[in-house]
């Protein structure tokens with residue numbers, strides 16, 4: 001419940017005083033409705049069905065006083081017109097308030113959406129290492145809608161509560177004893193119904209974990225659809241999906257059953273209550289017929305509201321786990337918050353003047369685990385040199401690069417650029433000055449030009465073509481239907497792995513980076529294209545610091561130094577020729593194996 005209040009405070013912060021307009025409006029509507037009862041009673045009095053002067057209904061004779069001297073038809077018509085005007089006014093006000101409520105609710109979703117998205121974008125890399133992407137998507141879609149629904153239900157509950165309060169007040173005024181009898185019954189029923197609220201919450205928690213599983217499953221299926229189809233694994237996935245859908249169906253049906261059960265109890269109890277109520281009114285209190293009719297009129301409207309409040313309370317409880325889920329996410333992204341987006345546009349890019357240095361660096365992905373991804377790494381990469389990092393899979397090569405970009409921080413030791421330790425601010429400047437081509441390069445589903453602008457917003461067409469030439473992909477893009485304006489990605493031109501690597505390489509070069517990092521960036525290329533790119537990189541030597549990670553060792557022949565990692569430790573370091581002669585070293589052994597292949 002505390003988490004609900006967090007969101008109500010956010011709602012207050014978002015909507016301000018506007019939030020209270022519907023509540024005030026609802027009070028006015030319920031008052032109008034109360035007056036409507038009097039007018040109805042007055043009309044019944046005018047046509048003789050009711051003895052208005054009996055005093056059974058307070059103020060009724062006073063209301064009728066001005067109409068006393070008019071002919072009955074006129075008095076009746078005037079009352080009817082007043083009733084109609086109030087009825088229409090009430091409907092208009094209700095429409096206005098509903099629209100206002102909807103607007104606040106939709107605006108609030110947008111506000112939350114933007115807040116969550118921006119905070120996630122500002123979170124550091126460790127946040128993404130710990131989170132499942134599908135859970136983030138689930139929070140941004142399903143859970144966010146449930147929170148919105150919960151807030152909407154809560155606002156409705158407040159309105160309904162106010163409305164009911166006014167009606168209770170009117171009823172109390174008419175008959176204290178009878179109203180208290182109904183209220184005591186209502187409270188007793190409310191207490192009995194607590195178990196429905198508790199069960200609703202349990203179904204809500206189950207719904208959260210089921211939608212998480214659904215999102216994770218869908219992401220896995222569609223990401224791995226090629227593997228599924230190639231290995232004939234469709235049936236397993238169809239079975240898994242059917243099972244999950246069965247559970248989701250069961251969850252929804254159980255919640256629906258619970259709500260219907262609670263409505264059923266309310267209906268049954270209300271039948272009993274009205275009977276007891278009528279019996280005691282007539283037999284024990286000898287209530288006048290006029291008053292009884294009037295009170296029944298009010299309670300026939302009031303009692304369904306108790307049922308409705310109960311129903312909404314259950315819906316709110318069902319959506320509470322979604323509030324918890326978003327609050328948990330908020331805690332995590334607040335803890336992982338960095339200000340790089342603000343800073344990125346303000347900071348100057350860097351140039352490496354002397355060197356990049358790792359000094360006794362240790363790093364673990366999970367501090368609770370013993371295994372280090374990197375341990376006791378000390379090395380130097382001179383400015384404008386080319387360093388090759390090699391090692392078996394899992395040796396720690398990408399982790400070494402992630403430390404330099406500042407995506408992760410050393411647990412012990414330091415990474416320094418020109419003798420300055422990589423602070424949060426410096427690592428943002430580094431990221432603004434790096435051209436990074438990862439193992440599995442990513443292109444936005446957009447035109448080639450827009451993909452390039454994302455990295456270099458001021459680049460000209462000429463510079464783009466030059467970068468493409470560098471990456472051996474000028475011809476490829478010239479042959480595309482719209483050249484630089486060609487849409488690439490899922491629903492555009494599909495690129496092969498090697499073509500994608502070349503375009504991403506062009507994008508990295510376009511930034512004119514101070515540090516170029518190629519993490520297996522040419523692994524999918526054929527030997528012709530790889531040779532062209534090797535030559536291009538060769539031409540860049542001396543103008544930027546280049547770090548290359550590659551499994552194909554022949555491509556590292558031109559490196560100024562080779563660093564060999566094994567199980568997170570630096571085991572060899574030196575020139576390509578120097579290391580290739582040390583046959584007892586890992587580099588020499590790997591080279592031998594590749595020669596045989």
Ligand SMILES: Nc1ncnc2c1ncn2[C@@H]1O[C@H](COP(=O)(O)OP(=O)(O)OP(=O)(O)O)[C@@H](O)[C@H]1O
Nearest residue numbers: 129365366373391392393394395396397398399400
């Ligand atoms: N997100 C992560 N969470 C936990 N452990 C990780 C994570 N990423 C990498 N590791 C572990 O850290 C170690 C080093 O991984 P890293 O990706 O740096 O190796 P690599 O040399 O780049 O491997 P490859 O050549 O296969 O890409 C490995 O043991 C790996 O299992």
